[in-house]
Amino acid sequence: MNALLAVPFVVPLLGAAITLLLRRTPRSQRIAGAVTLSVVVADAAVLLWRTHDGTILTSQAGDWPAPLGITLVADPMASLLVLVSSAVLLVVLLYAIGQDIGGLSRATPQVFHPIYLVLTAGVSLSFIAGDLFNLFVGFEIMLTASYALITQAPTRARVRASMIYTVVSLTSSILFLTGIALVYALTGTVNMADIAEKLGAAPPELRMVLALLFFVVFGIKAAVVPMHFWLPDSYPVALTRISAIFAALLTKVAVYAIIRTQTLLFLRDDISTVLMVVAIATMVVGILGALAQSDINRIMSFALVSHIGFMIFGLALGTAAGLAGVVVYLVHHIVVQATLFLVNGLIRQYVGHTSLAAIRGLTAVSPALALFFFLPALSLAGLPPMSGFIAKVALFQAAVAVGGPLAWTGLAAGVLTSLLTLIAIFRIWTRAFWGTPRQDMLEARARLRSGSNRGGLRIMTAMTGVMVAVGVAVAVASGPLTAVGFTAAEDLLDGRAYVTAVLGEGAR
Amino acid sequence: MITDPQGPGRPLVAGPGARDGTGGPPEGWEAPRERWLSTVVRPAFGPRSVLLEVVTRLLIPAILLLSVFLLVSGHNRPGGGFAGGLVASMAYVLRYVAGGRHELLAGLPMRPNGLLAIGMMMGCAAAGLPLLFGRPVFETAKWELTLPVFGEVKVLSALFFEAGVFLIVVGLVLSVVAALGARMEAEEEEARTEREQRAVWLGRRAARARQAPPGPAEGGPR
Numbered sequence: 175m176n177a178l179l180a181v182p183f184v185v186p187l188l189g190a191a192i193t194l195l196l197r198r199t200p201r202s203q204r205i206a207g208a209v210t211l212s213v214v215v216a217d218a219a220v221l222l223w224r225t226h227d228g229t230i231l232t233s234q235a236g237d238w239p240a241p242l243g244i245t246l247v248a249d250p251m252a253s254l255l256v257l258v259s260s261a262v263l264l265v266v267l268l269y270a271i272g273q274d275i276g277g278l279s280r281a282t283p284q285v286f287h288p289i290y291l292v293l294t295a296g297v298s299l300s301f302i303a304g305d306l307f308n309l310f311v312g313f314e315i316m317l318t319a320s321y322a323l324i325t326q327a328p329t330r331a332r333v334r335a336s337m338i339y340t341v342v343s344l345t346s347s348i349l350f351l352t353g354i355a356l357v358y359a360l361t362g363t364v365n366m367a368d369i370a371e372k373l374g375a376a377p378p379e380l381r382m383v384l385a386l387l388f389f390v391v392f393g394i395k396a397a398v399v400p401m402h403f404w405l406p407d408s409y410p411v412a413l414t415r416i417s418a419i420f421a422a423l424l425t426k427v428a429v430y431a432i433i434r435t436q437t438l439l440f441l442r443d444d445i446s447t448v449l450m451v452v453a454i455a456t457m458v459v460g461i462l463g464a465l466a467q468s469d470i471n472r473i474m475s476f477a478l479v480s481h482i483g484f485m486i487f488g489l490a491l492g493t494a495a496g497l498a499g500v501v502v503y504l505v506h507h508i509v510v511q512a513t514l515f516l517v518n519g520l521i522r523q524y525v526g527h528t529s530l531a532a533i534r535g536l537t538a539v540s541p542a543l544a545l546f547f548f549l550p551a552l553s554l555a556g557l558p559p560m561s562g563f564i565a566k567v568a569l570f571q572a573a574v575a576v577g578g579p580l581a582w583t584g585l586a587a588g589v590l591t592s593l594l595t596l597i598a599i600f601r602i603w604t605r606a607f608w609g610t611p612r613q614d615m616l617e618a619r620a621r622l623r624s625g626s627n628r629g630g631l632r633i634m635t636a637m638t639g640v641m642v643a644v645g646v647a648v649a650v651a652s653g654p655l656t657a658v659g660f661t662a663a664e665d666l667l668d669g670r671a672y673v674t675a676v677l678g679e680g681a682r
Numbered sequence: 683m684i685t686d687p688q689g690p691g692r693p694l695v696a697g698p699g700a701r702d703g704t705g706g707p708p709e710g711w712e713a714p715r716e717r718w719l720s721t722v723v724r725p726a727f728g729p730r731s732v733l734l735e736v737v738t739r740l741l742i743p744a745i746l747l748l749s750v751f752l753l754v755s756g757h758n759r760p761g762g763g764f765a766g767g768l769v770a771s772m773a774y775v776l777r778y779v780a781g782g783r784h785e786l787l788a789g790l791p792m793r794p795n796g797l798l799a800i801g802m803m804m805g806c807a808a809a810g811l812p813l814l815f816g817r818p819v820f821e822t823a824k825w826e827l828t829l830p831v832f833g834e835v836k837v838l839s840a841l842f843f844e845a846g847v848f849l850i851v852v853g854l855v856l857s858v859v860a861a862l863g864a865r866m867e868a869e870e871e872e873a874r875t876e877r878e879q880r881a882v883w884l885g886r887r888a889a890r891a892r893q894a895p896p897g898p899a900e901g902g903p904r
Binding site: 179181187188190191192233234235236244288 | 807821
């Protein structure tokens with residue numbers, strides 16, 4: 175049990191050290207990276223299997239008792255997210271390896287592999303951290319790695335984007351640290367279960383201020399609407415393999431942190447109105463931004479912002495059904511967003527850019543590419559029978575059950591956003607995929623499919639296909655997934671289970 | 683002091699700084715007669731200072747010893763791998779300030795990346811080994827030994843983790859120095875070499891022009 179909880183962050187760090195030592199032999203470096211991530215995926219699968227019935231596993235690092243030491247906690251939600259994120263990380267790594275084998279990328283693989291594994295460790299640690307400070311450490315590991323990754327193959331645009339990204343992230347980190355200090359001053363502990371026990375006795379105004387502070391901290395990282403401006407400016411500029419991971423995981427880690435802190439630490443109803451208003455604004459503003467763009471990567475980045483709103487919406491509903499919807503939505507969105515960015519990467523290979531103005535007839539260039547774009551895009555818009563439909567229906571049903579003007583407004587905004595997403599997607603579809611392809615695109619295809627590039631391109635396409643298949647599998651497995659979602663939601667809403675699991679029966 | 687047998691007092695050029703045969707100090711250079719550091723190459727940021735070289739030579743062993751002291755004493759007193767690593771890396775930074783990038787490279791047993799990797803492996807191994815015995819991550823084992831000189835010694839397995847942190851910090855600081863300071867210096871050196879070559883070339887052209895008086899057929903502007 176102890177090993178299960180530690181593997182997701184210890185093994186990637188070890189893998190990072192090994193890949194750093196192997197930097198002169200690219201082949202063994204690739205194998206080491208892939209093996210490391212496979213171990214994490216296997217471990218996370220066991221973790222989910224052990225926790226899917228609502229069990230909460232804990233491990234006290236160094237055997238120090240709970241409120242003093244570092245606690246690692248795996249509840250159904252954390253286990254599910256570790257599994258999904260490590261699986262996506264593995265597939266994107268294989269995609270990147272394919273790209274490197276084909277010589278199709280300007281990234282520095284020697285640097286990329288170690289830092290990518292450090293990022294994995296940070297993401298996993300954020301999910302299973304049982305105390306606020308360890309959550310901060312996980313976030314920092316993840317962010318520090320991302321600062322290095324975003325400037326891979328530096329160009330003027332990338333350095334500019336990374337400046338914005340770094341400054342915004344550091345601001346959020348400083349606020350996070352301030353928040354931890356304030357919580358510690360108020361309760362004398364940073365263990366989340368212990369805080370949950372002690373914060374109940376704190377004055378409600380203070381609790382609300384802290385709840386808002388933590389919402390702002392993670393809201394910046396999750397790019398919810400007034401704090402979203404940095405995301406469409408920085409993510410699309412990075413290399414495909416990196417923007418895919420950033421879009422799929424980094425914002426979701428922040429959403430997870432919002433859910434964890436708002437449900438466990440703060441009585442939910444403290445700021446649920448704020449959450450609802452922000453959720454509605456995020457959905458609508460994000461998708462309107464997407465409609466105004468003319469570059470596929472930028473459209474996808476704005477759509478990403480917009481769909482973060484759905485998750486905040488589910489949290490703001492505050493019912494088990496709403497949270498279960500959020501869990502399903504998280505899984506669906508991680509997979510779909512990663513797939514779409516990988517497809518954008520393939521488009522970049524064929525065309526050299528992703529600007530809609532100069533792309534035509536991608537369907538004729540590569541039918542597989544068209545299929546790989548079409549399925550996840552429909553899923554993003556929420557058309558049945560894709561996973562997006564199931565996630566959205568779960569959220570909307572929860573909203574109807576809650577009722578009230580705010581929930582209905584949120585529902586209306588959600589439906590509107592889905593329709594506008596569909597419009598954005600059909601703009602991409604009609605402009606980039608229909609028509610006769612430009613001559614230079616056909617030449618690029620011929621160049622890519624001959625010679626040394628061929629094998630690499632095949633691996634990249636295959637990995638994109640695997641991601642699409644995972645997306646379809648999410649829809650097929652929606653029954654068990656929703657069941658896990660409900661178990662996770664009940665664990666989240668009933669903080670007592672978490673507190674008992676961490677502090678033992680003696681507490682309350 | 684090891685000196686060149688051919689010219690007594692003339693410092694031996696050692697380390698990766700010895701690019702050319704003329705590696706000795708230029709005329710009027712305020713280099714020490716004895717060799718205090720490993721290399722004698724003039725750094726790009728200016729002439730080396732005798733005072734700084736001597737002080738660096740004297741201080742480095744003391745700084746490194748202090749860093750090891752901090753590393754071992756850190757378990758339940760101020761110090762630890764992080765503080766020790768910072769102090770140790772300061773020894774190398776001092777060496778860099780005194781002697782430039784060639785001096786920094788000459789003093790390192792391996793590239794900073796290697797230090798980083800070995801440190802990370804040590805840290806992960808120390809943190810993860812208890813897992814193999816079904817114990818929580820980071821659990822510490824304790825051994826009490828009686829050594830001949832030191833007497834009773836308590837060794838904690840956390841020391842290996844701290845040693846890993848120590849190496850990570852040293853590796854990180856040095857790679858920052860190598861990436862920022864040393865690279866800038868290398869560029870500066872390149873620019874200087876270019877300037878010198880250009881000066882030599884211009885001088886030769888001027889000499890040629892003096893030897894052969896300009897005729898209408900050649901040498902004039904096209």
